[in-house]
Amino acid sequence: DIQMTQSPSFLSASVGDRVTLSCKASQNINKYLAWYQQKLGEAPKLLIYNANSLQTGIPSRFSGSGSGTDFTLTISSLQPEDVATYFCLQHNSWNTFGAGTKLELK
């Protein structure tokens, strides 16, 4: 089974900061990595799929990069509404989620 490791588990940042979240796969998953945003009490929302494709309607301050085993989600300028937990998902071989990174405002 493919394991997904996200880091950090918690992140505190200020409005306007550039924020980078990491996700590592235990084996090669090519480009098949998605990122989700989950706000408290809500369902997850798809941000990025295939590592770097922005889902329709998602602000351009969100971007994804990486391939193979190492992936990154970047928020170019953090906004208050970005406070949430962010999960990665490998979709190369069935689906495995990372444990999440909780993003808070400093």
Place this chain on the structure above:
Amino acid sequence: EVQLVESGGGLVQPGRSLKLSCAASGFTFSNYYMAWVRQAPKKGLEWVATISTSGSRTYYPDSVKGRFTISRDNAKSSLYLQMNSLKSEDTATYYCARHAGSPGYNDYWGQGVMVTVSS
């Protein structure tokens, strides 16, 4: 607008059964693989089941294989999850999700339904 609305959750005793439903609208249901994903309280997300467009192929992780059955009714644009021999560790919010791409990821999710397994 894509909408997925789950129902059927609740409190159930260990060893008993429960069936979840998901009503889909806003897209051609029969064209998409569908999935169930769950999230235990204050925990991460876990894939539970996936079903092909016709319903002829189903897929499960080992944690639920043999106990859970995913099915669909394309005429009713509905997805189901039959859960048998429930355990306390099955306690979670269960989300219905549309599968997109190949290999697939979940692009739209319902709001979720809570299942509590407890005596």
